[in-house]
Amino acid sequence: MAVCAHCQKPLTISIEPDSEDEDGNDDVPMGEEPETLPDDVHLSCGDHFHWECLLEAYEYSKCPACNRSIVAASSSSSSTEERIIVDLNNEGGLQQGIDIAPILREESYLRAYPEERKCRAFLEFCSEGDHRAIAELVKSCGEEVTADDEDGEVMTEAVGGPSKSADEVLRYQDPIGDMSSGLHAAVANGHREVAWLLLLLASEYPEMSFPALVYQEAGTLGVMREYQTGKVDIRSLKDAHGRTAEDVARGAGVIWQGWVGTGRLAMPNGAPRSNGRSGVATTLRG
Ligand SMILES: [Zn+2]
Numbered sequence: 589m590a591v592c593a594h595c596q597k598p599l600t601i602s603i604e605p606d607s608e609d610e611d612g613n614d615d616v617p618m619g620e621e622p623e624t625l626p627d628d629v630h631l632s633c634g635d636h637f638h639w640e641c642l643l644e645a646y647e648y649s650k651c652p653a654c655n656r657s658i659v660a661a662s663s664s665s666s667s668t669e670e671r672i673i674v675d676l677n678n679e680g681g682l683q684q685g686i687d688i689a690p691i692l693r694e695e696s697y698l699r700a701y702p703e704e705r706k707c708r709a710f711l712e713f714c715s716e717g718d719h720r721a722i723a724e725l726v727k728s729c730g731e732e733v734t735a736d737d738e739d740g741e742v743m744t745e746a747v748g749g750p751s752k753s754a755d756e757v758l759r760y761q762d763p764i765g766d767m768s769s770g771l772h773a774a775v776a777n778g779h780r781e782v783a784w785l786l787l788l789l790a791s792e793y794p795e796m797s798f799p800a801l802v803y804q805e806a807g808t809l810g811v812m813r814e815y816q817t818g819k820v821d822i823r824s825l826k827d828a829h830g831r832t833a834e835d836v837a838r839g840a841g842v843i844w845q846g847w848v849g850t851g852r853l854a855m856p857n858g859a860p861r862s863n864g865r866s867g868v869a870t871t872l873r874g
């Protein structure tokens with residue numbers, strides 16, 4: 589029976605019985621076996637790891653135990669991304685021959701920069717086209733962290749430094765994925781409702797140019813455009829290849845017809861990014 593090459597323990601993970609109400613209320617029967625689930629990452633070199641153990645020892649290209657390369661030769665010449673093909677057996681069942689490189693990259697990055705968790709979630713929602721989740725996320729940014737967490741415990745310490753503001757989340761560019769913005773992600777995946785929401789919340793695209801429905805939906809979701817002067821316009825963001833969201837739209841074809849060349853997805857030609865009259869903000873206060 590294989591064991592984890594890192595900690596030498598069986599390739600399972602024990603599930604804590606639900607002990608959420610620990611108010612002296614022992615309704616877990618004594619002597620009950622802890623429940624276990626498979627937790628086995630089977631690398632191409634033959635070694636097995638727990639997911640957490642692999643993440644801990646993780647280096648991108650080699651097995652932490654035997655030092656052999658675990659990077660698969662990419663089948664498509666266009667992709668430069670490393671692939672790490674494994675057989676993964678966990679609570680989701682056995683998945684054979686899957687590429688875990690993207691998840692490993694994501695998780696190890698979040699270990700180093702936990703304060704970017706919301707930003708990462710934001711990009712994911714943009715790719716998936718979940719504009720409602722984006723609205724909820726944006727609204728949650730302004731909240732004080734004195735609220736109860738899911739377990740009803742008051743969170744007392746901020747994990748991993750200051751949390752990001754809504755403006756920062758909206759303008760996040762993916763440092764482990766080509767510096768794509770949320771707008772790039774939405775456009776690449778054909779999500780117009782997300783694109784509209786991002787334009788509303790993070791650009792100076794003229795308010796008169798939005799369909800009424802966009803305002804209606806934003807109102808339902810409880811979000812609205814804030815003062816944009818002096819802030820980065822999401823349309824001006826470029827990915828690592830120097831592409832604006834409009835460039836991505838151009839490549840995506842017919843779905844973005846009517847959006848390309850209209851200044852909706854890129855800064856209008858010659859328009860200043862900010863008009864430099866940031867002093868206006870103070871005179872408008874109150
Ligand atoms: Zn282990």
Ligand SMILES: [Zn+2]
Nearest residue numbers: 633635651654
């Ligand atoms: Zn190995």
